[in-house]
Amino acid sequence: MSAPSTDIAILGGGLAGGLIALALAARRPDVSVTVIEAGDRCGGDHVWSYFATDVKDGADLLEPLVAARWDGYFVRFPKRSRALRTPYRSITSERLDAVMRSVLPPERLLTGAVVTQALADRVVLADGRTITAGAVIDARGAAGLPHMAGGWQKFVGQMLRLKVPHGLTHPIVMDGSVSQTDGYRFVYALPFASDAIFVEDTYYADGPEIDLPALRERIAAYAAAQDWRVEAIEYEEKGALPVIAAGDFDAFWQATATPGVAQVGARAALIHPLTSYSLPIALRLALHLCTLDSLSGEAIEKACHTWARRHWRHGRFYRMLTRMLFGAAMPDQRYKVLERFYGLSERLIERFYAGQSNQMDMLRILAGRPPVPIGAAVASLRGKGRPLAPLGDLK
Structure with a gap:
């Protein structure tokens, strides 16, 4: 036919x-x-x-x-909270x-x-x-x-309809102040309307497995901790994305x-x-x-x-950083790498996410004492990481 x-x-x-x-x-x-x-x-x-x-x-x-569009966003960590002005969509x-x-x-x-x-x-x-x-x-x-190695960024996200307005004016792009479980964990919250918010629980983890019931419970616990009263879950998404080292x-x-x-x-x-x-x-x-x-x-x-x-x-520089994140830091300490990163200039952060870091950006990211053991950082650069998929897994 x-x-x-x-x-x-x-x-x-x-x-x-x-x-x-x-x-x-x-x-x-x-x-x-x-x-x-x-x-x-x-x-x-x-x-x-x-x-x-x-x-x-x-x-x-x-x-x-x-x-949805906003004129800035927030990040949160145990020792750093910051409002950034970069427009977000x-x-x-x-x-x-x-x-x-x-x-x-x-x-x-x-x-x-x-x-x-x-x-x-x-x-x-x-x-x-x-x-x-x-x-x-x-x-x-x-x-x-x-033929590639590294880790995984895995997530479960839910669009929550609330009984009362959440009061959040800008998205929380990274809330790393939450308890650290299964690698570096953060929560992502997007206020689509005064009574609707998308909440995603995300992990930088060594494996792609997703414990869906556990992540659903953690999203509910996060919403409750913010005093967001959930009326309904309008839709849910989940996934595991490769992080290449x-x-x-x-x-x-x-x-x-x-x-x-x-x-x-x-x-x-x-x-x-x-x-x-x-x-x-x-x-x-x-x-x-x-x-x-x-x-x-x-x-x-x-x-x-x-x-x-x-x-x-x-992407060579970013792969090096991935090796350091997964190879140099213990899973429950990986948040310190991002906490330090968000203390850098706003323009540097913008170029980083766009994949357009310049030489000065790279030097600035690597300058100073790293938030991981120096010996572990050096050793991580020599390793090849964990395989992301066996040969023939991709169809």
Whole structure:
């Protein structure tokens, strides 16, 4: 059974695939794009946040996706609390799905469509349909990253509807003053409305396992400690994101890539090595693809591989910091690394999250006595860390 052909087939309607589709629709309207998403809607159940300073180009593409915005944020630690002025934005999967459906013709957005085979010139679906394509971009994410090592950032988040207003004017991007369990733990709280707040319990941990009942209890305990009276849990999300300390990029690419199929997003290791943050990286790549003279499968595959390799080289400093975080500090003491970091200048912090730290930033981050034992810090740089995924785990 055949389906309509397309110039570009994008596998996965999450953040990476969605931004590419929206960028092409806006800036290359002559190109037909088909998004193939296994779920019932694009993006699943997710909240993506970013600092406004992360985005120099392409803010117009993000604007329709923004569900909430604030003119600053808070961080909390046992020995440091701080209000920062950097504007903060949040995108929801609900908004992403709505915008995708408003921009793409219905026949070009296939939801509930499971891919069984992806080749350079066609995509085969579980229902028997075959979509021929001039180019195929795989944006389906990654459960693991073979030939890479590090740790995990795992989380459970809930959108809470409250009985009375919470009184929070700005988001708490990192509350590291909470009890430390299973690695570095912090809570993330986004006030979407006066009586609605998204609370996420997050861990920098050695393993990806998520104890869902325990994290639900901790979210409830955190809300109770803030005197937030919960009326309902409107939705819940969970996940485990790789935090990269080291790896062999060429071996990784050879193990995961399909000849002729471009890889993007987490599937191409296009994440911030330490924060697992991907939004600004995904946006920059989406804008770059729009500038290509040719949007053939070969041209897009080459562009994505080149972009991912450059990102890997650029991430060397952040991978070193990841090794220090996981290898030098005991799990219940890792918060001290972030507590110290948030004492640095606001502009340095902005560049760090954008993945654009300069040489002076790097020196400043490393200057002074580290908040971990010096011997352990040196030893961590010599180690290779824990494997993030065995060879062949990524499908």
